[in-house]
Amino acid sequence: MPVNILYAATPGKWETYQPTLKKALQATGLNFDLRNEFDPEAVDYIVYASNSPLQDFTPYKNLKAVLNLWAGVEGIVGNKSLTVPLARMVDTGMTSGMVEWVTGHTLRHHLGMDRHILAKPGEWYPVAPPLAKNRRVTVLGLGALGSACATTLASLGFNVAGWSRSAKSMPGVTCHHGPEGLKEALAHGEITILLMPNTPETENTLNAETIAMLPRGAIILNPGRGPLIDDAALLSALDTGQVGHATLDVFRVEPLPADHAYWTHPKVTVTPHIASETRPDTASEVIAENIRRGESGEPFLHLVDRSRGY
Ligand SMILES: NC(=O)c1ccc[n+]([C@@H]2O[C@H](COP(=O)([O-])OP(=O)(O)OC[C@H]3O[C@@H](n4cnc5c(N)ncnc54)[C@H](OP(=O)(O)O)[C@@H]3O)[C@@H](O)[C@H]2O)c1
Numbered sequence: 001m002p003v004n005i006l007y008a009a010t011p012g013k014w015e016t017y018q019p020t021l022k023k024a025l026q027a028t029g030l031n032f033d034l035r036n037e038f039d040p041e042a043v044d045y046i047v048y049a050s051n052s053p054l055q056d057f058t059p060y061k062n063l064k065a066v067l068n069l070w071a072g073v074e075g076i077v078g079n080k081s082l083t084v085p086l087a088r089m090v091d092t093g094m095t096s097g098m099v100e101w102v103t104g105h106t107l108r109h110h111l112g113m114d115r116h117i118l119a120k121p122g123e124w125y126p127v128a129p130p131l132a133k134n135r136r137v138t139v140l141g142l143g144a145l146g147s148a149c150a151t152t153l154a155s156l157g158f159n160v161a162g163w164s165r166s167a168k169s170m171p172g173v174t175c176h177h178g179p180e181g182l183k184e185a186l187a188h189g190e191i192t193i194l195l196m197p198n199t200p201e202t203e204n205t206l207n208a209e210t211i212a213m214l215p216r217g218a219i220i221l222n223p224g225r226g227p228l229i230d231d232a233a234l235l236s237a238l239d240t241g242q243v244g245h246a247t248l249d250v251f252r253v254e255p256l257p258a259d260h261a262y263w264t265h266p267k268v269t270v271t272p273h274i275a276s277e278t279r280p281d282t283a284s285e286v287i288a289e290n291i292r293r294g295e296s297g298e299p300f301l302h303l304v305d306r307s308r309g310y
Contacts, residue, residue, distance in 0.1 A: 050075025093279025
């Protein structure tokens with residue numbers, strides 16, 4: 001009997017994923033049947049994304065696991081009809097993309113590139129930027145993406161601190177954790193980068209009180225999730241100068257509504273949720289490896305802890 005795999009992720013991407021999933025599954029040596037339609041009772045694994053029309057898992061009575069193509073799982077983690085293991089995506093392609101976006105935007109602000117890119121003809125400002133070792137950067141969230149960004153920035157010479165829920169140790173990064181570690185992490189963050197998941201605990205991590213703990217004029221980069229920031233508190237801190245600039249990739253409502261203050265604020269850069277994305281070739285290898293593991297009774301990779309919400 002083949003292993004039946006239902007593709008129920010973003011409908012428009014089936015054509016893209018079908019060949020990469022097929023290739024990765026063939027490399028495992030499994031006997032499989034991959035389709036975007038199945039009798040629910042025949043399905044063993046579902047390749048998923050929370051913008052799928054499939055929201056009720058009850059008819060999938062023989063399901064072994066749901067394998068998410070996205071890193072963020074806030075759109076599925078609370079689904080009561082899902083009772084089997086849920087794995088999220090950790091993809092080397094997505095990680096590289098995030099490291100490149102974060103490094104680029106960190107260097108933009110560190111080097112003060114805007115001053116010269118936006119300079120008027122004749123403006124001559126002969127002040128060299130500081131070295132990375134004299135720039136304090138904080139990464140909030142040290143998971144798959146945050147740790148890769150933190151260690152890359154440290155390898156460029158930045159003075160990097162990080163913050164996570166549990167204690168961590170990584171080369172070149174001063175790691176803080178738990179509610180008590182947040183204050184020190186924030187005080188360090190001349191450039192502060194948010195790479196946490198969207199959970200009830202992380203909502204409004206940056207609020208009026210915590211923004212006040214940042215160095216004056218701090219730069220905020222948010223490629224994590226919109227709800228990590230209290231928008232009203234950020235807009236007010238931008239106006240007082242407590243925050244120097246915010247580069248935001250993610251928002252509570254996406255696309256960001258046309259009349260939102262972020263669009264026209266002179267100290268805000270909006271990017272349209274493009275910091276990184278799942279790359280079909282490398283992500284398909286992760287999906288295939290998880291199905292191979294499921295079939296040989298080995299533990300799944302990147303399992304979501306439903307009680308934590310990520
Ligand atoms: N903009 C984009 O294009 C894009 C693309 C991909 C992902 N994302 C976002 O990036 C997020 C992070 O992805 P990831 O793969 O790095 O996730 P991850 O591996 O699950 O890492 C999450 C990190 O956040 C920390 N954290 C969670 N709750 C916390 C809390 N209450 N207090 C302090 N730290 C907390 C975790 O701490 P522990 O290490 O102690 O568990 C972990 O270090 C995703 O959830 C998604 O929202 C955005």
